[in-house]
Amino acid sequence: MRAAVLGHPIAHSLSPVLHRAAYEAAGLDWTYDAIDVDEPDLAGFLAGCGDEWGGLSLTMPLKVEAARLADFIEPQARLVGAINTLVPSGHGAYRQWVGANTDIHGIVAAIAEAGCSTAATGVVLGGGATATSAIAALGRLGVTRPVVAVRSRGRAGALLRAASKMGLSVRLVDLADEALPEAMIAADAVISTVPHAASEVFADAVAVTRGHIPGVLLDVVYSPPVSVLAAAWTEGGGRAVNGTRMLLHQAAEQFRLMTSREAPVAAMDSALGDVLHRS
Numbered sequence: 001m002r003a004a005v006l007g008h009p010i011a012h013s014l015s016p017v018l019h020r021a022a023y024e025a026a027g028l029d030w031t032y033d034a035i036d037v038d039e040p041d042l043a044g045f046l047a048g049c050g051d052e053w054g055g056l057s058l059t060m061p062l063k064v065e066a067a068r069l070a071d072f073i074e075p076q077a078r079l080v081g082a083i084n085t086l087v088p089s090g091h092g093a094y095r096q097w098v099g100a101n102t103d104i105h106g107i108v109a110a111i112a113e114a115g116c117s118t119a120a121t122g123v124v125l126g127g128g129a130t131a132t133s134a135i136a137a138l139g140r141l142g143v144t145r146p147v148v149a150v151r152s153r154g155r156a157g158a159l160l161r162a163a164s165k166m167g168l169s170v171r172l173v174d175l176a177d178e179a180l181p182e183a184m185i186a187a188d189a190v191i192s193t194v195p196h197a198a199s200e201v202f203a204d205a206v207a208v209t210r211g212h213i214p215g216v217l218l219d220v221v222y223s224p225p226v227s228v229l230a231a232a233w234t235e236g237g238g239r240a241v242n243g244t245r246m247l248l249h250q251a252a253e254q255f256r257l258m259t260s261r262e263a264p265v266a267a268m269d270s271a272l273g274d275v276l277h278r279s
Helices: 015-026 039-047 063-069 075-080 103-113 129-141 157-165 180-186 196-207 228-235 243-259 265-278
Strands: 002-007 031-036 053-058 085-089 096-100 122-125 147-150 171-174 189-192 216-219 239-242
Touching: 002 015, 015 031, 015 243, 015 265, 039 063, 053 243, 063 096, 075 129, 075 157, 085 243, 103 129, 103 189, 103 216, 103 239, 103 243, 122 129, 122 180, 129 147, 129 157, 129 189, 147 157, 147 180, 171 180, 180 196, 196 228, 216 228, 216 243, 228 239, 239 243, 243 265
Parallel strands: 002 031, 002 053, 122 147, 122 189, 147 171, 189 216, 216 239
Antiparallel strands: 053 085, 085 096
């Protein structure tokens, strides 16, 4: 069987490392490639996939377009409005694509690794597709009124509509809001989906807390491995999680959906660690 990650650009993707390690550990004769596909080409690519395909991973900028093209979307992924996984159902002329969002699972699992399995308060930095998955993850952890900090309120419409469908009441604030660092410091879980240059402005305010941060920070942007904000967060007493943990767990859930087997997470984690150590 074949599988692949699609996106544009795609050469940087670590998904092949994770999925190939999983196939080897599980004894599956599957292949997994990284294929450069942009939004205008996605429909044609899907139409050309035959019965040899077992599943597709999707990265930017395809997550919203893929949701539009999927024949069926799992309920929570439909609420979020973005998918990162397509799994075939049926064969030949009866073949359909089922869309899922494993980013939510990946975020929850990554935060749980740091000891946060439930949360009452949460903050999300950013307002894009990953931020929408982040508020869904906070909802799973128990947060009903997440704080979401964005650059432009005018571009947060899709996120707010998704939150409403999920029964979440978002408090939308500006990234430049002077009260935002205080909300972050007090939260059970903080998820940053913005570039490091946008998040590091909070580092000074966070670092001066000196051991008083109770919560977990997940920085989904994993290069460099430790962001300025993450370093300040740990200095302030909090627990910081690198985005590669989210990447690992979302890939493990993709493996389960594509193969109907539980993922060999330890083997995937080891392969990921080897690559990160070399880089």
